[in-house]
Amino acid sequence: MITTTTTAADDFKEVIKTVTESTLKLWKDNASRKEELPTPQIVFDLKGKVAGQYNHKTKQIRVNLSIAMANSKEYLENTLPHEIAHYIVKNSVKFTHKHKPHGRAWKYVMNVLGCEPTVTHSYACSPSRKHTYYEYQCTRCFNTSQFTKIVLMRMVKGSQYTCKCGELINYKNMLK
Numbered sequence: 001m002i003t004t005t006t007t008a009a010d011d012f013k014e015v016i017k018t019v020t021e022s023t024l025k026l027w028k029d030n031a032s033r034k035e036e037l038p039t040p041q042i043v044f045d046l047k048g049k050v051a052g053q054y055n056h057k058t059k060q061i062r063v064n065l066s067i068a069m070a071n072s073k074e075y076l077e078n079t080l081p082h083e084i085a086h087y088i089v090k091n092s093v094k095f096t097h098k099h100k101p102h103g104r105a106w107k108y109v110m111n112v113l114g115c116e117p118t119v120t121h122s123y124a125c126s127p128s129r130k131h132t133y134y135e136y137q138c139t140r141c142f143n144t145s146q147f148t149k150i151v152l153m154r155m156v157k158g159s160q161y162t163c164k165c166g167e168l169i170n171y172k173n174m175l176k
Helices: 008-030 065-070 072-091 104-112 149-156
Strands: 041-043 052-055 060-063 133-137 144-148
Touching: 008 041, 008 065, 008 072, 008 104, 052 072, 060 072, 065 072, 072 104, 144 149
Parallel strands: 041 060
Antiparallel strands: 052 060, 133 144
16 A cells, blocks of 8 residues: 655645635636636745746746745735736736736736735745855955855856956955
């Protein structure tokens, strides 16, 4: 006998899919045109401080599952409808010409969905990665600066950075 166990994350993914379907039904029932929009694909691949994102090229709603689970009520009431509103504006026949991402059409959809049209979230987020900093001391003015490994690797590949005094920063002068 094969048994499967679901995790809290799996359960919450299902909740997000269900809320997405019910939000689209709410749009259909309350919009002036009674069009049926297919449920968009939902992917749970966002990291860092971005809570959600709609990609109009792939027609996917991207979700940061860790932020969503940590702020479940507010996420389901605000952030998810925010992304669904982007999906509706891009895919509904009601909106036939190009619209600004948070313009009048998007605000209209948010209002029809019964949501406050806010653009950013205020969730407490921790950085997705920890940076190692490298210190540089200018050979001309002796000013010190800190750079991440990302910037250091760009320097190795040929990108050039200058000190405030105008001296070219050389990655060989970096100290760990």
